[in-house]
Amino acid sequence: MSQYTLNVNGQSRTVDVAPETPLLWVLRDHLDLVGTKFGCGIGMCGACTVHLNGTPARGCQTPISTVGTQRVTTIEGLSATATHPLQKAWMELDVPQCGYCQAGQIMTAAALLREKPKPTDTDIDNAMVGNLCRCATYTRIRAGIHRAAELGANGGAR
Amino acid sequence: MSTLNQKPDVRGQTSEAGAPAGGLDRRSFLKFSTLAGGGLLLGFYAKDAFAADAAVGQPTAATMGDFAPNAFIRIAPSGAVTIIAHKPEMGQGIRTALPMIVAEELDVDWAAVTIEAGMFDTPKYGSQSAGGSTATPQNYDPMRRMGATARAMLVEAAAQTWGVPVSECTTAAGSVLHAASGRKAGYGTLVAKAATLPVPAANTLVLKDPKDFKIVGQRISGYQNADVVTGKAIFGVDQKIPGMLYAVFEKCPVFGGKVVSANLDKIKTLAGVKQAFVIDGTANLTGLMPGVAILADSTWAAFSARKQLEVKWDEGPRATDSTAAFDKRAVEIGSKMEGGTTVRTVGDTAAALAGAAKVVEAAYSYPFISHTNLEPQNTTAYVQGDRVEVWSPTQNPQAGAGLITSALGIPAANIKLHITRSGGGFGRRLSGDYMVEAAAISQKAGVPVKLTWSREDDLQHDHFRPGGHHFIKGGLDASGKLIAWAHHNVTYGTMGAGRGGGAPTLSPGSGGGLDGNQFPANAVPNFQVMQTIMECSIPMGPWRAPGNCAFAFVTQGFVDELAVAAGKDPVQFRLDLLDAYPAPAAPAAAPAAGGRGGGGGGGGFNVARARGVLQLAAEKAGWGKKFPKGQGAGIAFHFSHMGYVAYVAEVTVSRTGVLKVDRVVAAADVGRQIVNLSGADNQIEGSIIDGLGTAMYQELVLDKGRMVKGNFAEYPMIRMPQAPAKIEIHYLKSDNNPTGLGEPAIPPIAPAIGNAIFAATGKRLRAFPWSKTDLSWT
CATH class of the missing domain: 3.30.365.10 (Aldehyde oxidase/xanthine dehydrogenase, molybdopterin binding domain)
Structure with a gap:
């Protein structure tokens, strides 16, 4: 066991865990941030997507010992007031079905919109291909990202 | 028409799942x-x-x-x-x-x-x-x-x-x-x-x-x-209660196997591990099976310790079963239109086929698949004496509660059960196996536990959708009218297994039953359907519209083949069959044992409603358009779970064989009132993509008595780039009571797309997963 002090959603959090423990389980079991989900454990479903210094990363494939001082952002920290354009668009278009994958979808999409504020369908497909949705809400996710791009362009909170 | 940019009402007030009345007086x-x-x-x-x-x-x-x-x-x-x-x-x-x-x-x-x-x-x-x-x-x-x-x-x-x-x-x-x-x-x-x-x-x-x-x-x-969207929704796997340990449970990879011994002494020495023990379990394939539990102070500690677990199993009598052997046997059985149990027979099918102007013959098949809820199975349970409190992502709390009573002796009245939000159901969470496992582990450990399955557990120990084989012969007369239909289905069954147990007889797994009354049964004067069940020990359970997905794929595909052989338009050929139904439609016969039946909750096949969705889909899609080679449209309809759904699918298949579904037009009749338009559309959109993904990619393979696909690397699921570019939804509001949409929208999508692929390429897809078929053309 080793101590790690993390920067999670702008807060300093210290945990005492084995060095190989994936960030996913540190968030969920030790920091009670359960919005980041476990789906496959091999980095192929994207349910555990978080941001490290703003870049999407798979929480299940990120040993805690490699996180260091990078800023960790989870779905709980994307927007304190649920006003990120993606969050607003998701509610407006009723994107979620079961909702289990949606935190990962939103975190991946948030990074896409930061890179490409006006993504094409192809941009979206390429960015989102790593995120599974078992309920198959893909058409609404696509529409939701386009809608969020509009909301962002119209001065929505980012 | 449904569009995705209409603004639904948005509201945010929620109450935590299972919470009591909060601070209210x-x-x-x-x-x-x-x-x-x-x-x-x-x-x-x-x-x-x-x-x-x-x-x-x-x-x-x-x-x-x-x-x-x-x-x-x-x-x-x-x-x-x-x-x-x-x-x-x-x-x-x-x-x-x-x-x-x-x-x-x-x-x-x-x-x-x-x-x-x-x-x-x-x-x-x-x-x-x-x-x-x-x-x-x-x-x-x-x-x-x-x-x-x-x-x-x-x-x-x-x-x-x-x-x-x-x-x-x-x-x-x-x-x-x-x-x-x-x-x-x-x-x-x-x-x-x-x-x-x-x-x-x-x-x-x-x-x-x-x-x-x-x-x-x-x-x-x-x-x-x-x-x-803020990560605050609490699913089953997100539960945490004071003093809780994190549990994993390893079962025999061969269904029905038992624990002989395990290296528990070593496991107990590993970091974070608090307890490890054997659960003897029961013989119920969909209940509490034997296995080894490891309890640790975190999920990761439990997962890590499990990698060092060594179990000696008594694998039982089914350790040599394989998909390859079952498939070989199925072809031997099914290629003969004899020997099966008659599900329905009308007229003299053999004679009619012998006298037919044209006979079309085909074999369809589909593999076992998994439900693959993205939230792996899990349950949190705390047994104290003869009482238990349970938090579970279940779609059927009665099932888990029933197993807890029967396997653990906890009286029904002493079970307090929180029904958490579920990360997907699709029928998997009608079973209570993971609930009774958690309760059994807590009972033995004496502490509250959260049991979390791995993805590998989920693919290995699902209650699977059964695979199957269909061998069909259709006879057309000189005018192209369908006069004979002979059909031998070879499916899988277990002895006395299934949800809730049952008499020790060989019966098909859930979704393996066959309804002899499904379209086009009553339109064909000589009609014979028989079924043979191959015994296995694979736990099977209902998978979204059980049986209907397979049945629609087979029948709506084969009807398309017949239309082509008859030189008729696929829509007109189907309308002609509907017109051939006796009026009023014959009442539905009782479905075969284990079958979901076309009604799925009651109600017989209504010709007018079927015709209605078929015509509406064709009309809205502009059926009859000419496409260049490599593009095409296909149509299919199906009745299940009291709902009627038809699709027209338009596809492009590249010369190299890459499939793109360009457009799907849906017509659905689920009665006079849609309760929530957004939710209804969601079920249809999801069904279209889920149905496509299932047909295209999903396949489980049994070898040495166990399922061999480990995780999403070996078991691919449909992803965003493969989703149809455009989905249009139309409701036919007939004067019937409102019915559900979770299931009836999925069965007809695979045949609609499959028929479109045929129209585009001339290649007829008769076996899931389609990804194994080369779709390239010149």
């Missing part, structure tokens, strides 16, 4: 006690409520006098309205849809409603299972009456208070109005009075005219969406 609520006012609870609710009285005893005077919440509605003096959602939410939107119905008849603003998930409580709510697309048809009228009853009492309270006739009072947006005097009273101000009034008889209730609906029929965003 129970005495301040309007009371419609289910026990005191049985008249409020109609039909099956009342029956269950009275049955439960005997079991749990009559309510005491204290509880009778208390403002205990009623089954479905609470109104506080502040006017705050809470509606209880009693059915499990797994993405099908039922915790939004049913409260919408209550709120409509109660006549309150949707934005003012807080929805609270109901605990498992059969006496209070009746069945809390969500399966078979039954929640809407079984609850539509009762939920209307729940709302109307409360509204009637509030109106009565206002009328008495004001000394005016009830007939002069109206309601709107949570208030009673008296137009003549200009008086208005919010519901909250009337609760004290209303609570003293008798519950009106059901036959005195006046329901709204649907043309006055303000909530039902609108596009309403899911009730917990604000929590979902």
Whole structure:
């Protein structure tokens, strides 16, 4: 066991865990941030997507010992007031079905919109291909990202 | 037409799943006690409520006098309205849809409603299972009456208070109005009075005219969406209770195998591990199977320790079973139109085939697949003596509770069960295996535990959708009319297994049954369907529209082949078959044992409704368009779970064989009223993509008695780039009671796309997964 002090959603959090423990389980079991989900454990479903210094990363494939001082952002920290354009668009278009994958979808999409504020369908497909949705809400996710791009362009909170 | 940019209502008020009434003063609520006012609870609710009285005893005077919440509605003096959602939410939107119905008849603003998930409580709510697309048809009228009853009492309270006739009072947006005097009273101000009034008889209730609906029929965003998009929605796997240990459970990879020994002494020395032990389990393939439990102080510690677990298994008699051997045997059996159990036979099929102008013959097949809920199976349980509290992502709490009683000896009345939000259901969570596992581990460990399955567990120990083979011969006369249909289905079954157990006879797995009455049965004068069951030990369970996905793929594909052979347009050929049905349509025969039947909850095949969706889909899609080579359109329809759905799919297949679904036009008839347009569209959109993904990619392979696909690397799922570019949805609002959409929208999509691929390439896809077929063309 080793101590790690993390920067999670702008807060300093210290945990005492084995060095190989994936960030996913540190968030969920030790920091009670359960919005980041476990789906496959091999980095192929994207349910555990978080941001490290703003870049999407798979929480299940990120040993805690490699996180260091990078800023960790989870779905709980994307927007304190649920006003990120993606969050607003998701509610407006009723994107979620079961909702289990949606935190990962939103975190991946948030990074896409930061890179490409006006993504094409192809941009979206390429960015989102790593995120599974078992309920198959893909058409609404696509529409939701386009809608969020509009909301962002119209001065929505980012 | 449905578009995705219409704005649904957005609301954010939610109540945590399973939470009690929070800080609200129970005495301040309007009371419609289910026990005191049985008249409020109609039909099956009342029956269950009275049955439960005997079991749990009559309510005491204290509880009778208390403002205990009623089954479905609470109104506080502040006017705050809470509606209880009693059915499990797994993405099908039922915790939004049913409260919408209550709120409509109660006549309150949707934005003012807080929805609270109901605990498992059969006496209070009746069945809390969500399966078979039954929640809407079984609850539509009762939920209307729940709302109307409360509204009637509030109106009565206002009328008495004001000394005016009830007939002069109206309601709107949570208030009673008296137009003549200009008086208005919010519901909250009337609760004290209303609570003293008798519950009106059901036959005195006046329901709204649907043309006055303000909530039902609108596009309403899911009730917990604000929590979902902020990571606050709590699923089963997110539960945490004080003192809880994190458990994993390893079962024999060969179904039915038992534990001989395990290196438990070593496991107990590993970091974070607190306990490790064997659970003997039972012989029920879909119940508590034997295995080894490891309990640790974190999920990761338990997962890590498990990598060092070594178990010696008694694999039992099925350790040599394989898909390859089953497939070989199926072809040997099914290629002969004899030897099977007759499901249905009409006329003289052999003679008709012998005399046919043209005979078409084909073999269709599909593999075992998994439900693959993205939230792996899990349950949190705390057994204390002969009591247990359970938090579980279940779509069928009764199943888990039943297993806990039968396998662990905990009385039904001592099971307290929180029905958490589920990360997908698809039928998997109708089974209670993971619930009884968690309870068994807690019982033995003496501490609260959260059991979490790995993805590998999930693919290895699903209650799988059975694979199957269909061998069909169709005979056409000289005019192209279908005169004979001979069909041998080879499926899988187990001895006395299945949900709830059963007599020790060989019966098909759930979804392996065959309904001999499905289209085009009654349109063909010589019709013979037989079935052979191959015995296995694979646990099988209902998978979204059990059996119907396979059956629609086979029949709607083969009907397409017949249309081509007859030189007829695929739509016209189907319409001709529907016209050949006797009028009125013959009543549905009882489905074969284990079969879901076409009705899936009642109701026979209605030719007019089938014709209606077929024609609507064709019309809206502009059926008959000419496409260049490599592009094409296909059509299919199917009836299941009381719903009729037809699709036209338009596809492009590149010369190198890459499939792109360009457009899907849906026509659905689920009765006269869509409850939530957004939710209904969601079910159809999801079904289209799920159905495509299943047909294209999914396949489990059995070898040496075990499923060999480990994780998503070996078991690919459909992803965003493969989703259709455009989906258009049309509802045919026939004058029938509203029915569900969780299932009937999935069966016809695979054949519609498959038929489109044939139109585009000339390649007929007769076996799932299609990804194994080269679609390239020149």
